[in-house]
Amino acid sequence: MSVEDRILAGDRLALARLLTQIENEQPEGFEALSKLFLHTGRAHLLGITGPPGTGKSTLVNRLALALRSRTKEMVAIVAVDPSSPFTGGAILGDRIRMRDLSGDPGVFIRSMASRGALGGLARTTSAVVEALDAGGFGWILIETVGAGQAEVEIARTAHTTLVIEAPGLGDDVQAIKAGILEAADLLVVNKADLPGADKTVCALEASLELASGPHQASGHPGQLGQPDQGWQPPVLQTAALLGEGVDEVIDAILRHRAYLETTGGRTGRDRERLRAEVLALLGDGLLERFLGARKDVDLGLELEQVFARQVSPRQAVQSLLSRDR
């Protein structure tokens, strides 16, 4: 039985091995993935992001269990973790979380440590999500730690993007909120049992109102219909540690999934995501081929001139490209 057939048949060990191959960028992993890709497109991708200290992981665990029990579909969590391979944060995280969710083979958790260049993580995440999709998971929760540019970009390639806030995170919260509002389909104020939760909810609702002016239609793919027919991101409250408010979040997620399906927004987001993936891979491939063909010699010479401030980076690139015509 081939690796692909084993994964399609639900073999968890084969799946875990494939994910490792993908993370290590092994060619056999990508070959298997290409065959599996034909079986993707069924999972609903749920991106979850927000600043540290909001209790994201706890809420994600709760959501996974609730989705599993309410929809009976299999649930995978992909935790994109900025921890380095040196310190082993990702592995530790996996173990701690496995304890909560173990015992149910319909729940699968994978932590991914970020390594390599900027953008590489987004590409690997796409590949991992595709493998899980082919593996039969109906829900794939993509949790990004932090609320930086890369994390928001990864989360917003999902079908449904959930942004988590918490009360009293300090003055920077305002800035973070502004940056991710356009990406959010659902806003959740977690730790709602803490003082200040109402204030955070009000601030988010006010920001949403501000953002839902004439500009908003251009903000997010899949919302390009008439503004009054668009999706209004709800602001919900949870206390994930106590399990409070989780059902309401699931309701909203299911509503958003139904909304995307009836409006065609799901197809739009799928195309957007796949287009971005193809362009990123194409850029990688072109660069690799260019550098490989030249055996790095020309590049080294150009770089030395840049280091010596004789030639600017853009001039160096123009010169490299002009010699390649």
Next chain:
Amino acid sequence: MSVEDRILAGDRLALARLLTQIENEQPEGFEALSKLFLHTGRAHLLGITGPPGTGKSTLVNRLALALRSRTKEMVAIVAVDPSSPFTGGAILGDRIRMRDLSGDPGVFIRSMASRGALGGLARTTSAVVEALDAGGFGWILIETVGAGQAEVEIARTAHTTLVIEAPGLGDDVQAIKAGILEAADLLVVNKADLPGADKTVCALEASLELASGPHQASGHPGQLGQPDQGWQPPVLQTAALLGEGVDEVIDAILRHRAYLETTGGRTGRDRERLRAEVLALLGDGLLERFLGARKDVDLGLELEQVFARQVSPRQAVQSLLSRDR
């Protein structure tokens, strides 16, 4: 007088205009920048990052004023802000901060909102930093809001990377810390007047000790000397609102600058940064040329096959590349 000459002569208005052209990706901006590049390489780049809620902006303002008064060199702040152009967070931020620092033409602040694709922000930031370097600023503080992958990458291209933490930010802080430890030359626990500061300092010091094992030498360019001669990132405490501890941070920054100059680490980091910039621009250029030459026709066809799950993204790219030989 050309734009370049005016900027080299210290004309702030010409500089501000150039930065806007660079942010808008106007060709005349990049042309001027290419000429100015020959006059770069003098500034010390100080990257500052950390999660929201740590009082980063306040500390950055304090550091800018202190560096200005102690070294007499001109100081620029580049605040890389995830706020969207819709909500205008970046502009508002500029105005608020300008009030603190105005009155001294030797201090210049520029906020950059992130727009466009992942990685685009890093490239624009490089260009803005080069323009400021040519403009005669001895210190360029690159402040990234958030502690995501992109932010850490941007901050670590600096000569000196300062990571800010604060007491009691919740359980996610552990994960963030692990991810940025290798990038940090200096760790600062701000809001040290709050309870729990000592605990945060201890946790950081313990993590640093853990990370300074045999692996650490490969973690960061510029630290590739013998391990016992390497730089030991100090953990400092500040209360930026009260102005406490700022002088000690400046001492450490100056020590690190001297350390880099005596060990040759400065050159190493410069080369690393410029190499990454050239490769990113080369990737962009190759992709642009490829798509331009084909007028997007082949790509559209390949994309349709990907959307229909007939061909995987990697197969589509291989097919596009093979027809381009």
